[in-house]
Amino acid sequence: MRDMVRHIPFKAVADAVTKCCLEAATRLPSDVLAKIGDALKAETSELGRDFLRQYLENAEIAATHNLPLCQDTGFAVFFVEMGAFTVIDGGTITEAITAGTARGYELGFLRKSIVSDPIFKRVNTKDNTPPIIHLTQVPGDGLSVILAPKGGGSENMSALKMLTPAAGEQGVIDFVVDSVIRAGGNPCPPTVVGVGVGGTFEKAAFLAKKALIRQLGTHNQDPQYAELERKILEKINASHVGPQGLGGDITSFAVHVEQFPCHIASLPVAVNLNCHAARHAGFEL
Amino acid sequence: MDAIKISAPTDRATMKKLRAGDRVLLSGVIYTGRDAAHRRMVAALDAGEPLPVELENQIIYFVGPCPAPPGRPVGSAGPTTSYRMDSYSPRLLRDAGLLGMIGKGDRSDQVIAAMQEVDAVYFAATGGAGALIAERIKKCDTIAYSDLGPEAIFRMEVEDFPLVVAIDADGNDLYRR
Incomplete structure (x- = not known):
């Protein structure tokens, strides 16, 4: 059994998460761009079309200058599928994702939007952690991660x-x-x-x-x-x-x-x- | 329809002329504030203390911008949802001389009533277009509550900031068409 286990270095996971944070914040996915294009054709309100055109222009400016699409770079929500034979060397998957998130939000000049306590302190954690992680165990030895930053x-x-x-x-x-x-x-x-x-x-x-x-x-x-x-x-x-x-x-x-x-x-x-x-x-x- | 160019700070007569649905390009100096800054400002008014910024004839922008990357005055800076400021806005309109607010989404009856009393206008900026709006912000300085990070009060110099008059000084409301 031991031979079937696949080891992934902690840093490899954290670095991939960091890259993901930067990409998600600044690049509008192609399926979303296509939907905005479709909406622009269907929308009959002049003001509505004006907004849709601004969304496309915004996506272009964001990609050109590596600026976040929206100032609310969100709560970092992760959907993780981890193989039953996957092991992270040097820490847990939660620790690796948390480290990568903190670094990504710092490097990308992304807004830190998380406060430590919901009612009493409400002090900013200053690195946008903790992330929200939904972890599912799947067959095999892979690791699949999707980040969906969620605005308030x-x-x-x-x-x-x-x-x-x-x-x-x-x-x-x-x-x-x-x-x-x-x-x-x-x-x-x-x-x-x-x-x-x-x-x-x-x-x-x-x-x-x-x-x-x-x-x-x-x-x-x-x-x-x-x-x-x-x-x-x-x-x-x-x-x-x-x-x-x-x-x-x-x-x-x-x-x-x-x-x-x-x-x-x-x-x-x-x-x-x-x-x-x-x-x-x-x-x- | 051509956009109407206006400048900030402003005056009651200018605000009174704007109609719900008008497209506006705003230039000049505006101040930012969102949840935590509003809470502190209203607490200051309650305690009889001066506000950290004089709001007479000013326009406030509900925003918590991204940090400024090297070589830029500010990061992405689109509007946040305005209803969270509804419990504070009437106080700033009636007691601090505020004449304009910029945000996104509808406002309460209490806010609209206070706006009508003082001839103030509520502008909608394009939510989710933070990069586009950042291009129209020429200067951005923290001037109060810096401990709040993105929720601090910033002084922004803007040029042709694209807005829509969502609720005018007579209470006409584009959200309740």
Whole structure:
């Protein structure tokens, strides 16, 4: 068994995380750029198109000058898949990611947005740590990391409700659409809407977050859930909240639903929004 | 529609003329402040102490910028969500002479009522366009509460900062069309 274990140096992980922090903050992923382009063609509000053009110009300036796309360089949220036969030499995966995050936020002149205590002290930790790490063990000896820096403005518009099973599909649609409309311009629309359905209270929230890192333009593999995504998106965009909440046809780029088995008594549903600068970057070692 | 050029600091007559939906290019000196700085400023007013910056006729920008990289006055610097300042803004409008606010997202009835009393305007900057906005900021200095890091009060010199009048001095509100 011992021969099957693969060793990855601590520094290799930390350095890759640092690089990831810089890339995620300054480079808008191509799937997001494509969605902004599509929205520009579909949007009929003159003001809305003006904002969409500014997003494209902003992405170009950010890439040219290595400036963060948004000053809120976010909470560093990591989705990690670690092989059962992967070992980090010199520390834990949590320590390696934390070290890489601190270095990345310092080197990239990224904003440090984390305070040490939520209620009483609220003193800035000055290196944007701790990160949030969602770790899953998978077969094999690989290591796959996705970083999705999460801004406070969109995160604050999150919502979760424990529906009754009787509420069904319509209950889910109404809750999600209502949450997005009530968020208005606050989460910097057009947004990506992450929806988690099923599981428990915390599982639904996790799924909603995870849904945000799915490639834009892809749909849920279950045809019924893919149809649910389409229905919710149509209702959201009929609201005319629009870019920046100041009116228009495109309030959200996409709705991503992720589902999980749930208790006979429950129908949990969680909504997590990503702003138009839907940042993410990743690596495999 | 051409943008209206205005300068900061400003005056009541200029603010009173702006209409919800107007595109504006703002140049001049503005001050920043977000959650923690607002809390401290209102605490200072409550204690009868002077504010660290004179806000009479000024425009405040709700922002916590990124650190300045070498050779630039400031890092990325787009607006933060404004509703978190709703509990503080009426006080600064009524008691400190503030005439303009720049942020993103809608405002409470209480803020809009105070704006109407003093002829103040709420401008929307483009959320998530921090790099583009940074290009319009020519100078940026910390002037108070430096211990707050990105939440400190900065004095910014801006040139053609692109804004939209979201709520005008008569209470017309683009978010409640």
